[in-house]
Amino acid sequence: MPDLFAAPDLPRLAVRGSADRYPVVRVFCVGRNYAAHAAEMGNEVDRDAPFYFTKSPFHVALTGATLPYPPGTQDYHHEMEFVIAIGAPIFQGTRDAAGAAIFGYGAGLDMTRRDLQGAAKDKRRPWDLGKDVEGSAVLAPLTRAVDFGPVADQRIHLTVNGEIRQDAALSEMIHDCAGIVSDLSKFYHLAPGDIILTGTPAGVGPVVAGDVLHGEVTGCDPVDLTLT
Template sequence: MTSTLFDLPKPVTLPVKGETEDYPIHRIFCVGRNYAAHAAEMGFEVDREAPFYFTKSPASAVLTGASVPYPPGTKNYHHEMELVIAIGKPVFRASKEAAKAAIWAYGCGLDMTRRDLQIASREKQRPWDLGKDVEQSAVLSRLTRAEEFGEIGPQRIHLEVNGAVKQDATLNELIWKLDEIVMDLSKFYHLVPGDLIMTGTPAGVGPVTAGDKITGGIDGLDPIELTITAAE
């Protein structure tokens, strides 16, 4: 057996409702501007040409209930509440039916964002990595099997900071539906079990500071909770 020079941290795995085994994370894809009101608050019109994506590394994942320090390099750290898709079977260049069948489970997620760094990169036409791929910035809940959750529709998606509602919408406001996202993304990647897709955030994103407690949820799924502690 080949040995390694050093040990890496164990990857985060997600518990699954009703299952004894966890779901391992392979990759995290994220959909940008997938609610019209959020696109508008960020200064953009809805784009129906095609979804667009960015990624977070699996190392950025953390389970709900965590306390994480305010990250370095930013003065404008934002919350973004999202529905998360968990892929359950390999799919490439998927048909509509294959895309639906590949969606194995759903969960709640937070795409925490260094907004000032994201905007600075965008204005210089540079990648968003410093703004988006932030340590402990992909906050994830326990998963629920897709057949148990049912059809996507009027389920409420919401987020609160210190008990005050900041984001409040429904899943039927998604611009790109879930099968459309999987179909499109599978044109560019061989999606496999372990791949997560964060499907975009509704309007109401905003800054948090050390000491804030973030809570959020989607009807029918386990909720999200995150506490922001002082910067290290």
């Protein structure tokens, strides 16, 4: 039977050195995975296990996008993140299985309506209005894990209008990539098409219309966003 309307296509990420594309089916995000960022937000970190929130895949924007400042907020924040892309099914997997299930890595932005997120926290409500925002997951092309090599002390940083805002090393993550994938697989049947934003380092802050954001992770293609 015919659909009542045309459904949108899934976003697809380029893969470095290949004509292949990686369809994004689900977007998971890790909260408070850098101690300095947790501290700047006035939060404790949970070293026992990560915690998660999600974004719609239809809220993904590709690097280089020019997007409007979102409605309903006066405090839109940048959060630069390292991205994991899953390449094989995994459920209740060990760390070794989790590492083997990773297809590749990338650079991304978790854009956040901070004022709405704060209001939700105050009322003990979900963060959806603050986090699951149209165009709020800005993603660069992926680098295959075999080409990226071991995740260690690679630099992750972000500039706004050419000025450094965030600057850290991946080794500062509280929960590493294999640990995150293994833990998340306790709760979901992870599969190709699932991506995970692994948390942001310290230095998050507001952006306004006209700002140009540029983020890099050593070994990955950069991520760029312009707000209008």
